[in-house]
Amino acid sequence: MPAGRTPRQFFRPLAIGAPAPLREQPVRLERMIHFVPPQVEKMRAKVPDLIGQVDVVLGNLEDAIPIDQKEAARAGFITMARDNDFGDTGLWTRINCLNSPWALDDVVDIVSAVGDRLDVIMLPKVEGAWDIHYLDQLLAQLEARHGIGKPIGIHAILETAEGVSNVEDIAAASPRMHGISLGPADLAASRGMKTTRVGGGHPDYVVLADAEGETARASFQQDLWHYTTARMVDACATHGIKAFYGPFGDFSDPAACEAQFRNAFLQGCHGAWTLHPSQIAIAKKVYSPDAGEVAFARRILEAMPDGAGAVMIDGKMQDDATWKQAKVIVDLARLVARKDSEYAALYGL
Ligand code: GLV
Ligand code: MG
Numbered sequence: 001m002p003a004g005r006t007p008r009q010f011f012r013p014l015a016i017g018a019p020a021p022l023r024e025q026p027v028r029l030e031r032m033i034h035f036v037p038p039q040v041e042k043m044r045a046k047v048p049d050l051i052g053q054v055d056v057v058l059g060n061l062e063d064a065i066p067i068d069q070k071e072a073a074r075a076g077f078i079t080m081a082r083d084n085d086f087g088d089t090g091l092w093t094r095i096n097c098l099n100s101p102w103a104l105d106d107v108v109d110i111v112s113a114v115g116d117r118l119d120v121i122m123l124p125k126v127e128g129a130w131d132i133h134y135l136d137q138l139l140a141q142l143e144a145r146h147g148i149g150k151p152i153g154i155h156a157i158l159e160t161a162e163g164v165s166n167v168e169d170i171a172a173a174s175p176r177m178h179g180i181s182l183g184p185a186d187l188a189a190s191r192g193m194k195t196t197r198v199g200g201g202h203p204d205y206v207v208l209a210d211a212e213g214e215t216a217r218a219s220f221q222q223d224l225w226h227y228t229t230a231r232m233v234d235a236c237a238t239h240g241i242k243a244f245y246g247p248f249g250d251f252s253d254p255a256a257c258e259a260q261f262r263n264a265f266l267q268g269c270h271g272a273w274t275l276h277p278s279q280i281a282i283a284k285k286v287y288s289p290d291a292g293e294v295a296f297a298r299r300i301l302e303a304m305p306d307g308a309g310a311v312m313i314d315g316k317m318q319d320d321a322t323w324k325q326a327k328v329i330v331d332l333a334r335l336v337a338r339k340d341s342e343y344a345a346l347y348g349l
Contacts, residue, residue: 159183198249
C-alpha cells in the first residue's frame, strides 16, 4: 500500500459538497505578502490604498498580536475582508498555530464569515504533513457547510527544525498547498541558532581567508539562510508550489533587506513578506525581474523559436536549458507587466 493517499484519491474533495481541489495553483503575481494588524482601525483604514500597491494583503492574527487582542484581530480581519473589494490582489490571513487556544476559532469564524473572499490561510509552525492534513480536512468541512465554491489554499511557514526535516512531506501533503515561507525568527530559536535578528546575516558568520603569509586576513560574511532556502525551494518546485522568503526585521537597513530578498529571488523564491510600508518598494523592485535580464531573455527566446538547438548571443552559448531559464524570466515579466503599467513600459511588453 502507498504511504499516502492514492493518486486518484488525492484530488477528491475531503468532504461531501466541498469544492474539488485544484490540480494546478492559479498563476498569480505574489511579489510581496503585506502584513496588516487587523485589530487596529487606523491600519484597516489604509487597506483600500494598500490594495492598489501590493500583490497580497495579509491580516495577521499570530505573533506580534498581543494576547488580549487576539479576538479583536480576528473580528477586525472579518470586517476588513467584508469592507473591501480586493480585485486581483490576494487576501490572506495568518492564523494562530494549531496548538494555541485561538486556532480553531480563527479558522471556523473566518471561513464561516468570509470564506468566499479568502484566497489563502498561512499556517505557522508547521512541523509535518499531519498539520496540513488536519487543516485540509477542517477547511473541506467548512467549505461544504458554507457552500464555498473555490478551495482555500494553505501556505505553511517553515520555522521549526522539525518542519525543515519534513519539508518535502509538507509540500506534498495536499493539493491545497499554495506554498511555503521561510520564517527565520522562529526557526533560529527552534534550532538554537545564536542570533537575535529577524532574518538577514550575522557579522560573525564568516569564512576567513587562509593565514599563509598574511597579516590582515580578509573575512567574508556568509548567508545564514542559504541552506534552508535551497531546501525549501527544491521541495516547493518538486511539488509545483511556490517558495517565499519571510520577514526582515531591521526596518532601518533597507540595503540588507534588499540583499536578503534578492538572494531568495535568485535562488527561486517568488516573493517575500513586507512588514513595514518601506519594504513594499524593495520587494517590488527585487521580485520584478531586471529590465536588462528581461531584454536578454527575450533575445534568447527569439533566437530559438522552437526552444531547441544551440546559438551564440554576445559570445554566450544558448541551448534548450537556457531557453527554459529565459522563459522563467519572460513569463514572470509578462505577469508583472499585466499588473504594473510602469513595468510594462520598462520591459516593452
Ligand atoms: C516568522 O514568522 C518568523 O518566525 O520568522
Ligand atoms: Mg514565526
